[in-house]
Amino acid sequence: MLVAVSLAACSPGAPRGVDKDKLDAAVSDAIGDPASCLLIAEKATGKVVYRYNTATVCARQLPACQGQAVWQVKDLLAATVKDGQPRALSCNTTADASRGVSWASGVLPAKGLVYAAMMEGTRTFPGRMMAERIEPRLQDLGLK
Helix, strand or coil, rough: CCHHHHHHCCCCCCCCCCCCHHHHHHHHHHHHHCEEEEEECCCCCCCCEEECHHHHHHHEEECCCCCCCCECHHHHHHHHHHHHCCEEEEEEEECCCCEEEEEEEEEEHHEEEEEEEEEEEECCCCCHHHHHHHHHHHHHCCCC
16 A cells, blocks of 8 residues: 555656646547557656556557657657647658658647657557547647
């Protein structure tokens, strides 16, 4: 029990003024999958204020879909914090093209935040579609 409480204490909650349960449900509806991750951070500091899914899922290293680089979601988040540029990328993660990864990121100006998301698997949305599914739900919660 103590371990579960300790782990929960390490997990970011939700952006100020946003109900975590509603945010979890919105992200789940948009890109929910056991292999999906979404991080939201403060634009000014890069401090993560929300994480959808476990730290293990979010720490997976996958092709960045740009050259030979590999990313974790935090790398995409850091790039978006730094330059404020949205990204929507996708590529295969296996040679036989049976699995893919998608990346999406953007700025959430209403609260001075940025987000980055990743989805990997056999039925992955393209990066642009992932962004198109996430952003309206974040806007509905007052984040965009």
